[in-house]
Amino acid sequence: MAGNHRIIPKSTSTLRRLWLSKLGGIDNVSVKNKEWMALLEEDTRNSLMIEGYVVTRAELKNIMEKPIYTPIGHKVMGYFDAAVASYELAFQQHKTNEFALNKAIIRQIHSLMFRGDPHFGYIPGDWRKGPIEISGAKVKPSDPFHIERHIEQLIEVANKPTNDIIRKIAVVHDMFEQIHPFPDGNGRVGRILLNFILVAHGLPNVAIKGTEKNKKVYINALEEADPIVRNVIYVYKTTEPFSHPLVLLEDLINKGLAVAMDVIICNRFGDTKPLQTLAEVAKTTGKSVDSIRVACSQKKYICTMIGRTIKTHTDLFKPPSE
Numbered sequence: 207m208a209g210n211h212r213i214i215p216k217s218t219s220t221l222r223r224l225w226l227s228k229l230g231g232i233d234n235v236s237v238k239n240k241e242w243m244a245l246l247e248e249d250t251r252n253s254l255m256i257e258g259y260v261v262t263r264a265e266l267k268n269i270m271e272k273p274i275y276t277p278i279g280h281k282v283m284g285y286f287d288a289a290v291a292s293y294e295l296a297f298q299q300h301k302t303n304e305f306a307l308n309k310a311i312i313r314q315i316h317s318l319m320f321r322g323d324p325h326f327g328y329i330p331g332d333w334r335k336g337p338i339e340i341s342g343a344k345v346k347p348s349d350p351f352h353i354e355r356h357i358e359q360l361i362e363v364a365n366k367p368t369n370d371i372i373r374k375i376a377v378v379h380d381m382f383e384q385i386h387p388f389p390d391g392n393g394r395v396g397r398i399l400l401n402f403i404l405v406a407h408g409l410p411n412v413a414i415k416g417t418e419k420n421k422k423v424y425i426n427a428l429e430e431a432d433p434i435v436r437n438v439i440y441v442y443k444t445t446e447p448f449s450h451p452l453v454l455l456e457d458l459i460n461k462g463l464a465v466a467m468d469v470i471i472c473n474r475f476g477d478t479k480p481l482q483t484l485a486e487v488a489k490t491t492g493k494s495v496d497s498i499r500v501a502c503s504q505k506k507y508i509c510t511m512i513g514r515t516i517k518t519h520t521d522l523f524k525p526p527s528e
């Protein structure tokens with residue numbers, strides 16, 4: 207399966223980072239920031255969908271504008287509140303160039319998510335005390351007596367310097383999901399933790415898509431990573447955590463990151479120059495509309511959806527001028 211996967215070219219990922227930097231980088235996490243709100247809403251909606259809580263975009267907006275504390279309302283607001291607080295802290299770490307993950311941050315994400323949910327039957331932020339099974343998964347989560355040590359190992363890996371931030375995030379995310387430290391909410395906390403590391407490194411949060419098709423891709427990516435990452439957990443002292451590629455999971459994160467970065471880049475670029483349709487780009491470049499559309503779908507070009515139309519600009523196909 208990995209052999210048939212199309213990974214975003216490194217040159218395109220570099221191009222996105224150059225354009226994001228040129229256009230001002232990421233902004234402070236705030237409900238008043240439209241860029242962040244759009245990304246946070248998609249992050250929230252899709253992460254809940256993966257867990258089986260389906261909320262439309264309209265329903266999500268209604269709950270967030272006028273919180274309704276039904277069972278699903280608690281899930282929406284719990285995730286959103288935990289994400290906003292976590293990404294705000296991560297952004298401050300980015301600003302001060304002081305990235306550091308610790309147990310308190312992980313516990314706080316869980317606590318914020320469940321502190322106001324009357325349907326949650328455990329103490330928010332506490333590690334689980336008994337065994338747990340991951341529905342549909344082949345791996346066995348950490349024994350409760352080993353959770354503390356395994357989380358400490360995860361933190362050491364997360365804080366370990368590397369130039370490959372996507373590899374680090376993929377390893378840490380799969381470690382967390384294999385450890386499964388909480389009695390409930392591990393998938394949601396794990397995805398916020400994934401985004402915490404992204405934001406702390408100056409990148410936007412991503413939405414792991416929650417439709418049935420995309421959920422299968424996500425599960426397959428975790429399953430491919432599981433045996434490699436299991437060595438990081440259980441043969442920790444002799445295993446280099448970033449030596450093996452986690453192809454599917456890294457590709458999934460890269461694609462989510464490309465979508466998020468393109469939203470920001472195209473919105474800001476569009477303030478200075480009108481974005482172009484694919485037909486307009488085809489006239490300028492001599493490429494066919496179909497070939498451009500395929501490249502956009504694979505995120506080989508910087509582009510975004512405006513309504514139901516894919517928009518981009520030929521200037522975004524090359525590095526920004528100094």
